[in-house]
Amino acid sequence: MTKDVVILVGEDDEGHFELIRKNLLRAGVSNEMHRLANGQEILDFFLTMSKRPKQKHNGQKYILLLDIRIPKVDGVEVLEKIKQDKIFLKLPVIILTVADGPHTIEQCYNLGCNTYIVKPTEHEDFEETIQKIGRFLSVVEVASVK
Amino acid sequence: MKKDMVILIAEDDAGHFQLIKKNLWLSCTEYDILQFKDGQQVLDFLFKNRRMYLEEKKQYILLLDIRMPKVDGLEVLRRIKADEKLRSIPVMMLTTTSEVSMVEQCYELQCSFYIVKPVDYHHFMETVQNLGEFLSLGGIRMPSIGKMKN
Numbered sequence: 001m002t003k004d005v006v007i008l009v010g011e012d013d014e015g016h017f018e019l020i021r022k023n024l025l026r027a028g029v030s031n032e033m034h035r036l037a038n039g040q041e042i043l044d045f046f047l048t049m050s051k052r053p054k055q056k057h058n059g060q061k062y063i064l065l066l067d068i069r070i071p072k073v074d075g076v077e078v079l080e081k082i083k084q085d086k087i088f089l090k091l092p093v094i095i096l097t098v099a100d101g102p103h104t105i106e107q108c109y110n111l112g113c114n115t116y117i118v119k120p121t122e123h124e125d126f127e128e129t130i131q132k133i134g135r136f137l138s139v140v141e142v143a144s145v146k
Numbered sequence: 147m148k149k150d151m152v153i154l155i156a157e158d159d160a161g162h163f164q165l166i167k168k169n170l171w172l173s174c175t176e177y178d179i180l181q182f183k184d185g186q187q188v189l190d191f192l193f194k195n196r197r198m199y200l201e202e203k204k205q206y207i208l209l210l211d212i213r214m215p216k217v218d219g220l221e222v223l224r225r226i227k228a229d230e231k232l233r234s235i236p237v238m239m240l241t242t243t244s245e246v247s248m249v250e251q252c253y254e255l256q257c258s259f260y261i262v263k264p265v266d267y268h269h270f271m272e273t274v275q276n277l278g279e280f281l282s283l284g285g286i287r288m289p290s291i292g293k294m295k296n
Contacts (some may be wrong), residue, residue: 090253136280
């Protein structure tokens with residue numbers, strides 16, 4: 001993942017976001033990061049982008065870390081809406097959530113999430129998980145939105 | 147749940163395969179690893195006699211090279227994602243090809259992630275180790291392939 005990839009974090013819990021940011025950084029991921037605090041904010045972010053003239057968003061790369069239990073519009077619906085838009089079809093979405101039901105997991109994969117990770121409840125495990133995600137993301141290539 | 151994960155590796159280069167397997171095994175100790183030497187072999191495994199090879203309870207993930215004899219990785223990806231049952235199998239590209247157009251094309255065809263094999267041996271090992279640590283995360287969840295007809 002090159003430095004120009006922007007990491008979007010769909011996360012209502014500010015404490016979790018801070019942990020995510022801090023541990024991605026520890027794993028050497030110093031990319032620009034934004035928190036989008038609820039489902040509506042995420043959808044608005046992408047809607048604004050898809051309305052922009054093509055040359056303005058051409059070339060920009062994003063990765064979305066998406067929680068499921070977020071206010072206003074939940075993560076599953078956000079995922080569905082994003083993946084329906086062919087501009088964002090190539091956007092990697094990593095579900096990062098406490099939700100661990102088989103139905104939700106299947107549903108997210110059917111809707112096109114790239115991977116699904118359950119947040120560990122233990123603080124240390126959570127930190128370690130994020131660092132491993134960070135080191136994995138460092139070796140991944142991302143396509144730009146178009 | 148971890149024991150039920152099978153990592154399929156489609157890789158024609160024997161040296162690369164050994165390196166990938168060895169470094170995945172540092173963390174993915176409980177997973178089965180299967181090798182396929184070209185695109186045709188992996189398609190045969192997935193599409194022929196599915197009921198014989200693929201187990202419903204298990205979860206599969208495919209690490210897919212692009213430049214391979216007989217059938218290339220792009221075609222393998224296309225065939226998997228066009229199949230109603232197999233499309234849920236996460237496919238990670240692991241290739242020396244780093245062209246932007248190839249990255250775009252693979253994401254368009256719904257690969258899960260695209261990883262470029264570093265030319266430097268040590269970087270290559272490190273890359274695979276990072277991938278292995280990710281795949282062995284306690285929290286990672288994979289889709290099951292469900293009931294196989296055929």
